[in-house]
Amino acid sequence: MSGHSKFANIKHKKEKNDAAKGKVFTVIGRELAVAVKEGGPDPANNSKLRDVIAKAKAANMPKDTIERGIKKAANDANSVNYETVTYEGYGPGGTAIIVQALTDNKNRTAADVRNAFSKGHGNIGTQGCVSYMFDKKGQIIVDKEECDQDADTLMMTALDAGADDFQEEDDSYVILTAPEDFSTVREKLEEENIPMADASVTMIPQNYVTLEKEEDKTNLQRILDWLDDDEDVQEVYNNWNEED
Template sequence: MSGHSKWHNIQAKKGKTDAKRGKIFTKIGKEIMVAVKTGGANLDANPRLRDVVAKAKASNMPNDTITRSIKKASGELGDANFDEIVYEGYGPAGIAVIVNVLTDNKNRSAGNVRHAFTKHGGNMGSTGCVSFMFQKKGQIVIEKKDGLDEDELMMMVLDSGAEDFEAEDEVYVVTTEPEDFGSVREALESNELEFLEAEIKMIPDTLTAIDESTATKFQKMLDQLEDDDDVQDVYHNAEFPEGFEE
Protein backbone atom coordinates (compact mmCIF):
# COMPACT_ATOMS: atom_id res chain seq x y z
CA MET A 1 0.00 0.00 0.00
CA SER A 2 1.47 3.34 -1.00
CA GLY A 3 1.57 6.33 1.31
CA HIS A 4 3.47 6.89 4.54
CA SER A 5 0.39 6.29 6.68
CA LYS A 6 -2.57 4.38 5.31
CA TRP A 7 -4.69 5.07 8.41
CA HIS A 8 -4.19 8.83 8.29
CA ASN A 9 -4.88 8.83 4.56
CA ILE A 10 -8.27 7.14 4.72
CA GLN A 11 -9.69 8.01 8.14
CA ALA A 12 -12.73 10.24 8.27
CA LYS A 13 -11.65 13.52 9.89
CA LYS A 14 -12.64 13.67 13.55
CA GLY A 15 -11.99 17.37 14.11
CA LYS A 16 -10.00 19.04 16.88
CA THR A 17 -12.10 22.03 17.91
CA ASP A 18 -14.63 21.93 20.72
CA ALA A 19 -17.41 22.69 18.26
CA LYS A 20 -16.54 19.71 16.08
CA ARG A 21 -16.08 17.49 19.12
CA GLY A 22 -19.55 18.46 20.32
CA LYS A 23 -20.98 17.50 16.94
CA ILE A 24 -19.20 14.14 17.09
CA PHE A 25 -20.66 13.48 20.54
CA THR A 26 -24.14 14.32 19.23
CA LYS A 27 -23.73 11.84 16.38
CA ILE A 28 -22.45 9.12 18.69
CA GLY A 29 -25.41 9.84 20.98
CA LYS A 30 -27.69 9.11 18.04
CA GLU A 31 -25.86 5.81 17.42
CA ILE A 32 -26.31 4.93 21.09
CA MET A 33 -30.03 5.64 20.79
CA VAL A 34 -30.37 3.31 17.78
CA ALA A 35 -28.30 0.61 19.48
CA VAL A 36 -30.44 0.77 22.63
CA LYS A 37 -33.64 0.65 20.61
CA THR A 38 -32.32 -2.37 18.72
CA GLY A 39 -30.96 -4.41 21.61
CA GLY A 40 -31.68 -2.75 24.95
CA ALA A 41 -29.63 -0.69 27.41
CA ASN A 42 -27.75 -3.60 29.02
CA LEU A 43 -24.15 -3.46 27.78
CA ASP A 44 -23.54 -7.12 28.64
CA ALA A 45 -26.46 -8.25 26.47
CA ASN A 46 -26.08 -5.78 23.59
CA PRO A 47 -22.92 -6.22 21.47
CA ARG A 48 -23.86 -3.34 19.18
CA LEU A 49 -24.12 -0.98 22.15
CA ARG A 50 -20.74 -2.17 23.45
CA ASP A 51 -19.20 -1.38 20.05
CA VAL A 52 -20.72 2.12 20.01
CA VAL A 53 -19.50 2.78 23.55
CA ALA A 54 -15.98 1.73 22.49
CA LYS A 55 -16.20 4.18 19.60
CA ALA A 56 -17.38 6.88 22.02
CA LYS A 57 -14.46 6.28 24.38
CA ALA A 58 -11.97 6.35 21.49
CA SER A 59 -13.44 9.74 20.55
CA ASN A 60 -12.78 10.97 24.13
CA MET A 61 -16.46 11.11 25.04
CA PRO A 62 -16.61 11.33 28.87
CA ASN A 63 -17.99 8.30 30.71
CA ASP A 64 -20.74 10.30 32.39
CA THR A 65 -21.85 11.62 28.98
CA ILE A 66 -21.98 8.06 27.65
CA THR A 67 -24.02 6.94 30.66
CA ARG A 68 -26.43 9.87 30.27
CA SER A 69 -26.84 9.07 26.56
CA ILE A 70 -27.76 5.46 27.35
CA LYS A 71 -30.24 6.53 30.03
CA LYS A 72 -31.70 9.16 27.72
CA ALA A 73 -32.07 6.59 24.95
CA SER A 74 -33.81 4.21 27.35
CA GLY A 75 -36.34 6.89 28.25
CA GLU A 76 -37.01 8.21 24.76
CA LEU A 77 -37.39 5.06 22.69
CA GLY A 78 -40.87 6.04 21.66
CA ASP A 79 -39.51 9.16 19.96
CA ALA A 80 -36.44 7.56 18.36
CA ASN A 81 -37.17 6.57 14.79
CA PHE A 82 -34.04 6.85 12.67
CA ASP A 83 -33.49 5.18 9.32
CA GLU A 84 -30.03 3.87 8.51
CA ILE A 85 -29.15 4.73 4.90
CA VAL A 86 -25.95 4.28 2.89
CA TYR A 87 -25.22 6.61 -0.03
CA GLU A 88 -22.46 5.95 -2.55
CA GLY A 89 -20.83 8.07 -5.21
CA TYR A 90 -17.72 9.70 -6.58
CA GLY A 91 -15.87 12.77 -5.41
CA PRO A 92 -13.62 14.91 -7.62
CA ALA A 93 -11.14 12.90 -9.73
CA GLY A 94 -13.24 9.76 -9.31
CA ILE A 95 -12.64 9.30 -5.57
CA ALA A 96 -14.91 6.54 -4.23
CA VAL A 97 -17.07 7.76 -1.34
CA ILE A 98 -19.48 6.00 1.02
CA VAL A 99 -21.72 8.05 3.32
CA ASN A 100 -23.54 6.45 6.26
CA VAL A 101 -26.60 8.33 7.48
CA LEU A 102 -28.97 8.09 10.44
CA THR A 103 -31.99 10.25 9.70
CA ASP A 104 -35.60 10.95 10.58
CA ASN A 105 -36.12 12.60 7.17
CA LYS A 106 -34.90 10.65 4.13
CA ASN A 107 -35.69 13.42 1.65
CA ARG A 108 -33.68 15.98 3.60
CA SER A 109 -30.70 13.66 3.91
CA ALA A 110 -30.71 12.61 0.27
CA GLY A 111 -30.87 16.24 -0.85
CA ASN A 112 -28.08 17.36 1.47
CA VAL A 113 -25.76 14.50 0.53
CA ARG A 114 -26.40 14.96 -3.18
CA HIS A 115 -25.70 18.70 -2.87
CA ALA A 116 -22.36 18.02 -1.16
CA PHE A 117 -21.33 15.71 -3.99
CA THR A 118 -22.33 17.99 -6.85
CA LYS A 119 -21.08 21.23 -5.28
CA HIS A 120 -17.53 19.90 -5.07
CA GLY A 121 -17.14 18.20 -8.43
CA GLY A 122 -18.57 14.79 -7.60
CA ASN A 123 -21.76 12.90 -8.24
CA MET A 124 -23.93 10.58 -6.16
CA GLY A 125 -24.33 7.13 -7.68
CA SER A 126 -26.54 4.11 -7.27
CA THR A 127 -26.33 1.54 -4.48
CA GLY A 128 -23.31 -0.68 -4.99
CA CYS A 129 -21.46 1.63 -7.38
CA VAL A 130 -18.39 1.90 -5.14
CA SER A 131 -18.96 -0.40 -2.14
CA PHE A 132 -17.34 -3.30 -4.01
CA MET A 133 -14.05 -1.37 -3.68
CA PHE A 134 -14.23 -1.56 0.12
CA GLN A 135 -14.25 -4.27 2.76
CA LYS A 136 -16.16 -4.11 6.03
CA LYS A 137 -13.63 -4.58 8.82
CA GLY A 138 -13.14 -3.84 12.48
CA GLN A 139 -10.30 -1.38 13.05
CA ILE A 140 -8.57 -0.55 16.31
CA VAL A 141 -5.89 2.12 16.32
CA ILE A 142 -3.38 2.35 19.17
CA GLU A 143 -0.94 5.22 19.61
CA LYS A 144 2.74 4.33 19.78
CA LYS A 145 4.02 5.12 23.27
CA ASP A 146 7.16 4.51 25.30
CA GLY A 147 6.88 1.24 27.17
CA LEU A 148 4.56 -0.35 24.60
CA ASP A 149 6.54 -3.22 23.10
CA GLU A 150 5.64 -3.78 19.45
CA ASP A 151 6.38 -7.52 19.40
CA GLU A 152 4.43 -8.18 22.59
CA LEU A 153 1.51 -6.13 21.32
CA MET A 154 1.52 -7.96 17.99
CA MET A 155 1.42 -11.36 19.71
CA MET A 156 -1.38 -10.19 22.01
CA VAL A 157 -3.37 -8.88 19.04
CA LEU A 158 -2.98 -12.01 16.92
CA ASP A 159 -3.64 -14.35 19.86
CA SER A 160 -6.89 -12.50 20.53
CA GLY A 161 -8.14 -13.39 17.03
CA ALA A 162 -7.26 -10.30 14.98
CA GLU A 163 -6.76 -10.64 11.24
CA ASP A 164 -3.83 -8.25 10.86
CA PHE A 165 -1.45 -6.01 12.77
CA GLU A 166 0.36 -3.13 11.09
CA ALA A 167 2.89 -0.66 12.48
CA GLU A 168 2.71 2.82 10.96
CA ASP A 169 4.63 6.01 11.68
CA GLU A 170 2.79 7.00 14.85
CA VAL A 171 0.25 4.25 15.43
CA TYR A 172 -0.45 0.53 15.41
CA VAL A 173 -3.45 -0.53 13.35
CA VAL A 174 -5.33 -3.72 14.27
CA THR A 175 -7.72 -5.17 11.70
CA THR A 176 -10.42 -7.77 12.44
CA GLU A 177 -13.31 -9.47 10.75
CA PRO A 178 -16.54 -7.70 11.79
CA GLU A 179 -17.73 -10.69 13.82
CA ASP A 180 -14.42 -10.83 15.76
CA PHE A 181 -14.20 -7.10 16.46
CA GLY A 182 -15.92 -7.17 19.86
CA SER A 183 -13.89 -10.03 21.30
CA VAL A 184 -10.58 -8.62 20.05
CA ARG A 185 -11.42 -5.16 21.37
CA GLU A 186 -12.42 -6.54 24.76
CA ALA A 187 -9.23 -8.61 24.96
CA LEU A 188 -7.12 -5.50 24.36
CA GLU A 189 -9.23 -3.45 26.79
CA SER A 190 -8.59 -6.08 29.48
CA ASN A 191 -4.89 -5.26 29.10
CA GLU A 192 -5.72 -1.58 29.73
CA LEU A 193 -4.84 -0.43 26.23
CA GLU A 194 -6.36 2.86 25.08
CA PHE A 195 -7.56 3.40 21.51
CA LEU A 196 -7.44 6.35 19.14
CA GLU A 197 -10.14 4.60 17.15
CA ALA A 198 -12.22 1.48 17.66
CA GLU A 199 -15.05 0.80 15.24
CA ILE A 200 -16.32 -1.31 12.38
CA LYS A 201 -15.84 0.61 9.15
CA MET A 202 -15.43 0.37 5.40
CA ILE A 203 -11.76 0.11 4.38
CA PRO A 204 -10.76 0.59 0.72
CA ASP A 205 -8.89 -2.17 -1.11
CA THR A 206 -6.69 0.38 -2.90
CA LEU A 207 -6.10 4.12 -2.61
CA THR A 208 -6.47 6.78 -5.31
CA ALA A 209 -3.62 9.32 -5.25
CA ILE A 210 -4.81 12.92 -5.65
CA ASP A 211 -2.95 16.17 -6.17
CA GLU A 212 -3.04 19.28 -3.97
CA SER A 213 -5.81 20.99 -5.94
CA THR A 214 -8.07 17.93 -5.87
CA ALA A 215 -7.29 17.37 -2.19
CA THR A 216 -8.39 20.91 -1.34
CA LYS A 217 -11.65 20.47 -3.24
CA PHE A 218 -12.30 17.04 -1.75
CA GLN A 219 -11.56 18.25 1.78
CA LYS A 220 -14.29 20.87 1.39
CA MET A 221 -16.68 18.10 0.32
CA LEU A 222 -15.72 16.02 3.37
CA ASP A 223 -16.20 19.01 5.67
CA GLN A 224 -19.66 19.70 4.25
CA LEU A 225 -20.72 16.07 4.65
CA GLU A 226 -19.33 15.74 8.16
CA ASP A 227 -20.99 18.99 9.26
CA ASP A 228 -24.37 17.48 8.36
CA ASP A 229 -26.14 16.28 11.51
CA ASP A 230 -27.58 13.26 9.66
CA VAL A 231 -24.20 12.00 8.43
CA GLN A 232 -22.58 9.53 10.81
CA ASP A 233 -19.53 8.35 8.88
CA VAL A 234 -17.78 9.09 5.58
CA TYR A 235 -15.42 6.57 4.00
CA HIS A 236 -13.28 7.14 0.92
CA ASN A 237 -10.25 5.84 -0.96
CA ALA A 238 -8.37 9.11 -1.47
CA GLU A 239 -4.66 9.24 -0.79
CA PHE A 240 -3.89 12.84 0.15
CA PRO A 241 -0.55 14.36 -0.84
CA GLU A 242 2.10 14.01 1.85
CA GLY A 243 2.00 16.99 4.18
CA PHE A 244 -1.41 18.17 2.96
CA GLU A 245 -3.12 20.52 5.38
CA GLU A 246 -6.80 21.41 5.12
Protein backbone atom coordinates in the same frame (compact mmCIF):
# COMPACT_ATOMS: atom_id res chain seq x y z
CA MET B 1 -3.09 0.82 4.20
CA SER B 2 -0.73 3.48 5.46
CA GLY B 3 -2.84 6.22 3.91
CA HIS B 4 -5.92 5.03 5.78
CA SER B 5 -4.08 4.82 9.08
CA LYS B 6 -2.66 8.31 8.70
CA PHE B 7 -6.14 9.55 7.84
CA ALA B 8 -7.51 7.93 10.99
CA ASN B 9 -4.85 9.64 13.08
CA ILE B 10 -5.40 13.00 11.43
CA LYS B 11 -9.12 12.61 12.07
CA HIS B 12 -8.48 11.76 15.71
CA LYS B 13 -6.32 14.85 16.19
CA LYS B 14 -8.82 17.05 14.39
CA GLU B 15 -11.60 15.92 16.70
CA LYS B 16 -9.81 17.49 19.65
CA ASN B 17 -11.17 20.94 18.77
CA ASP B 18 -14.48 21.83 20.40
CA ALA B 19 -16.61 22.24 17.28
CA ALA B 20 -15.55 18.91 15.80
CA LYS B 21 -15.90 17.23 19.18
CA GLY B 22 -19.50 18.48 19.40
CA LYS B 23 -20.28 16.83 16.05
CA VAL B 24 -18.61 13.60 17.17
CA PHE B 25 -20.63 13.53 20.38
CA THR B 26 -23.85 14.08 18.41
CA VAL B 27 -22.94 11.21 16.07
CA ILE B 28 -22.16 8.87 18.96
CA GLY B 29 -25.31 9.95 20.82
CA ARG B 30 -27.42 8.75 17.90
CA GLU B 31 -25.51 5.48 17.76
CA LEU B 32 -26.14 4.97 21.49
CA ALA B 33 -29.86 5.58 20.95
CA VAL B 34 -30.07 3.05 18.11
CA ALA B 35 -28.02 0.45 20.01
CA VAL B 36 -30.23 0.80 23.10
CA LYS B 37 -33.40 0.52 21.04
CA GLU B 38 -32.14 -2.60 19.28
CA GLY B 39 -30.63 -4.43 22.25
CA GLY B 40 -31.56 -2.72 25.50
CA PRO B 41 -29.65 -0.41 27.87
CA ASP B 42 -27.49 -3.04 29.61
CA PRO B 43 -24.04 -3.24 27.94
CA ALA B 44 -23.48 -6.70 29.48
CA ASN B 45 -26.27 -8.05 27.27
CA ASN B 46 -25.81 -5.77 24.26
CA SER B 47 -22.57 -6.17 22.30
CA LYS B 48 -23.45 -3.38 19.89
CA LEU B 49 -23.90 -0.99 22.81
CA ARG B 50 -20.53 -2.09 24.22
CA ASP B 51 -18.91 -1.25 20.89
CA VAL B 52 -20.52 2.21 20.81
CA ILE B 53 -19.43 2.86 24.40
CA ALA B 54 -15.86 1.94 23.43
CA LYS B 55 -16.06 4.32 20.48
CA ALA B 56 -17.32 7.04 22.83
CA LYS B 57 -14.43 6.46 25.23
CA ALA B 58 -11.91 6.59 22.36
CA ALA B 59 -13.42 9.97 21.39
CA ASN B 60 -12.94 11.16 25.00
CA MET B 61 -16.66 11.46 25.66
CA PRO B 62 -17.12 11.91 29.43
CA LYS B 63 -18.47 8.91 31.33
CA ASP B 64 -21.46 10.83 32.68
CA THR B 65 -22.35 11.98 29.15
CA ILE B 66 -22.33 8.36 27.97
CA GLU B 67 -24.49 7.26 30.89
CA ARG B 68 -26.96 10.10 30.32
CA GLY B 69 -27.19 9.18 26.65
CA ILE B 70 -27.98 5.54 27.48
CA LYS B 71 -30.55 6.52 30.11
CA LYS B 72 -32.23 9.01 27.79
CA ALA B 73 -32.36 6.45 24.99
CA ALA B 74 -33.83 3.83 27.33
CA ASN B 75 -36.57 6.23 28.47
CA ASP B 76 -37.31 7.41 24.94
CA ALA B 77 -36.86 4.10 23.12
CA ASN B 78 -40.23 4.32 21.40
CA SER B 79 -39.48 7.79 20.03
CA VAL B 80 -36.12 6.83 18.47
CA ASN B 81 -36.81 6.57 14.74
CA TYR B 82 -33.37 6.84 13.22
CA GLU B 83 -32.76 4.89 10.03
CA THR B 84 -29.39 3.88 8.65
CA VAL B 85 -28.88 5.02 5.07
CA THR B 86 -25.85 4.68 2.81
CA TYR B 87 -24.95 6.75 -0.24
CA GLU B 88 -22.24 6.02 -2.77
CA GLY B 89 -20.75 8.26 -5.37
CA TYR B 90 -17.81 9.76 -7.16
CA GLY B 91 -15.70 12.78 -6.35
CA PRO B 92 -13.28 14.64 -8.63
CA GLY B 93 -10.65 12.59 -10.42
CA GLY B 94 -12.61 9.36 -10.11
CA THR B 95 -12.35 9.19 -6.32
CA ALA B 96 -14.84 6.88 -4.62
CA ILE B 97 -16.92 8.09 -1.65
CA ILE B 98 -19.21 6.18 0.72
CA VAL B 99 -21.45 8.10 3.13
CA GLN B 100 -23.18 6.45 6.07
CA ALA B 101 -25.91 8.39 7.88
CA LEU B 102 -28.41 7.97 10.69
CA THR B 103 -31.49 10.06 10.03
CA ASP B 104 -35.08 10.67 11.06
CA ASN B 105 -35.81 12.21 7.65
CA LYS B 106 -34.39 10.39 4.64
CA ASN B 107 -35.59 13.02 2.15
CA ARG B 108 -33.72 15.78 3.99
CA THR B 109 -30.56 13.72 4.30
CA ALA B 110 -30.60 12.62 0.66
CA ALA B 111 -30.97 16.24 -0.48
CA ASP B 112 -28.17 17.42 1.83
CA VAL B 113 -25.77 14.67 0.72
CA ARG B 114 -26.57 15.30 -2.94
CA ASN B 115 -25.92 19.01 -2.39
CA ALA B 116 -22.54 18.25 -0.77
CA PHE B 117 -21.48 16.20 -3.79
CA SER B 118 -22.61 18.90 -6.22
CA LYS B 119 -20.65 21.58 -4.31
CA GLY B 120 -17.45 19.73 -5.19
CA HIS B 121 -18.46 18.67 -8.70
CA GLY B 122 -19.09 15.08 -7.65
CA ASN B 123 -21.98 12.73 -8.40
CA ILE B 124 -24.16 10.43 -6.32
CA GLY B 125 -24.28 6.95 -7.86
CA THR B 126 -26.35 3.82 -7.39
CA GLN B 127 -25.99 1.42 -4.46
CA GLY B 128 -22.90 -0.72 -4.98
CA CYS B 129 -21.27 1.58 -7.53
CA VAL B 130 -18.12 2.08 -5.42
CA SER B 131 -18.47 -0.13 -2.31
CA TYR B 132 -16.85 -3.03 -4.17
CA MET B 133 -13.63 -0.99 -4.09
CA PHE B 134 -13.55 -1.18 -0.27
CA ASP B 135 -13.15 -3.97 2.28
CA LYS B 136 -15.30 -3.92 5.41
CA LYS B 137 -13.01 -4.43 8.40
CA GLY B 138 -12.90 -3.91 12.12
CA GLN B 139 -10.11 -1.41 12.78
CA ILE B 140 -8.48 -0.50 16.07
CA ILE B 141 -5.94 2.32 16.23
CA VAL B 142 -3.53 2.36 19.19
CA ASP B 143 -1.51 5.53 19.77
CA LYS B 144 2.13 4.56 20.41
CA GLU B 145 2.57 7.36 22.93
CA GLU B 146 -0.32 6.04 25.03
CA CYS B 147 0.58 2.34 24.89
CA ASP B 148 2.93 0.70 27.40
CA GLN B 149 3.29 -2.56 25.44
CA ASP B 150 5.92 -3.02 22.76
CA ALA B 151 4.92 -3.90 19.21
CA ASP B 152 5.59 -7.65 19.49
CA THR B 153 3.62 -8.06 22.71
CA LEU B 154 0.67 -6.05 21.42
CA MET B 155 0.71 -7.96 18.14
CA MET B 156 0.55 -11.32 19.92
CA THR B 157 -2.26 -10.07 22.17
CA ALA B 158 -4.26 -8.93 19.14
CA LEU B 159 -3.64 -12.03 17.02
CA ASP B 160 -4.39 -14.38 19.93
CA ALA B 161 -7.70 -12.54 20.39
CA GLY B 162 -8.63 -13.22 16.75
CA ALA B 163 -7.27 -10.24 14.79
CA ASP B 164 -6.47 -10.77 11.10
CA ASP B 165 -3.60 -8.34 10.77
CA PHE B 166 -1.30 -6.06 12.77
CA GLN B 167 0.58 -3.15 11.25
CA GLU B 168 2.97 -0.60 12.68
CA GLU B 169 2.83 3.02 11.53
CA ASP B 170 5.05 5.95 12.50
CA ASP B 171 2.85 7.03 15.39
CA SER B 172 0.41 4.17 15.88
CA TYR B 173 -0.41 0.48 15.69
CA VAL B 174 -3.23 -0.67 13.42
CA ILE B 175 -5.16 -3.84 14.25
CA LEU B 176 -7.54 -5.25 11.64
CA THR B 177 -10.25 -7.84 12.18
CA ALA B 178 -13.11 -9.46 10.34
CA PRO B 179 -16.30 -7.46 11.13
CA GLU B 180 -17.75 -10.38 13.09
CA ASP B 181 -14.59 -10.65 15.25
CA PHE B 182 -14.28 -6.94 15.99
CA SER B 183 -16.16 -6.95 19.32
CA THR B 184 -14.23 -9.92 20.67
CA VAL B 185 -10.83 -8.45 19.78
CA ARG B 186 -11.74 -4.98 21.05
CA GLU B 187 -12.99 -6.37 24.37
CA LYS B 188 -9.84 -8.43 24.82
CA LEU B 189 -7.68 -5.34 24.30
CA GLU B 190 -9.88 -3.44 26.73
CA GLU B 191 -9.34 -6.17 29.34
CA GLU B 192 -5.59 -5.71 28.83
CA ASN B 193 -5.99 -1.95 29.38
CA ILE B 194 -4.80 -1.15 25.86
CA PRO B 195 -5.72 2.49 25.10
CA MET B 196 -7.56 2.86 21.79
CA ALA B 197 -7.49 6.10 19.80
CA ASP B 198 -10.16 4.72 17.48
CA ALA B 199 -12.16 1.49 17.39
CA SER B 200 -14.82 0.89 14.76
CA VAL B 201 -15.98 -1.24 11.86
CA THR B 202 -14.86 0.71 8.82
CA MET B 203 -14.48 0.58 5.03
CA ILE B 204 -10.86 0.37 3.88
CA PRO B 205 -10.02 1.17 0.23
CA GLN B 206 -8.38 -1.62 -1.75
CA ASN B 207 -6.47 1.01 -3.74
CA TYR B 208 -5.92 4.75 -3.40
CA VAL B 209 -6.37 7.48 -6.00
CA THR B 210 -3.80 10.26 -6.33
CA LEU B 211 -5.19 13.60 -7.48
CA GLU B 212 -2.79 15.53 -9.70
CA LYS B 213 -4.85 18.72 -10.09
CA GLU B 214 -5.09 21.22 -7.24
CA GLU B 215 -8.63 22.02 -8.40
CA ASP B 216 -9.65 18.38 -7.88
CA LYS B 217 -8.11 18.33 -4.40
CA THR B 218 -9.93 21.54 -3.48
CA ASN B 219 -13.26 20.27 -4.78
CA LEU B 220 -12.96 16.90 -3.05
CA GLN B 221 -12.08 18.61 0.23
CA ARG B 222 -15.16 20.80 -0.26
CA ILE B 223 -17.35 17.68 -0.51
CA LEU B 224 -15.77 16.15 2.59
CA ASP B 225 -16.13 19.39 4.57
CA TRP B 226 -19.81 19.74 3.69
CA LEU B 227 -20.47 16.13 4.65
CA ASP B 228 -18.51 16.57 7.87
CA ASP B 229 -20.76 19.50 8.84
CA ASP B 230 -23.96 17.46 8.31
CA GLU B 231 -25.21 16.12 11.65
CA ASP B 232 -27.02 13.22 9.94
CA VAL B 233 -23.73 11.93 8.51
CA GLN B 234 -22.04 9.34 10.71
CA GLU B 235 -19.07 8.27 8.62
CA VAL B 236 -17.48 9.17 5.29
CA TYR B 237 -15.05 6.84 3.53
CA ASN B 238 -13.00 7.67 0.45
CA ASN B 239 -9.98 6.40 -1.44
CA TRP B 240 -8.08 9.68 -1.88
CA ASN B 241 -4.35 9.34 -1.28
CA GLU B 242 -3.92 12.56 0.71
CA GLU B 243 -0.17 12.04 1.11
CA ASP B 244 0.56 13.02 -2.51
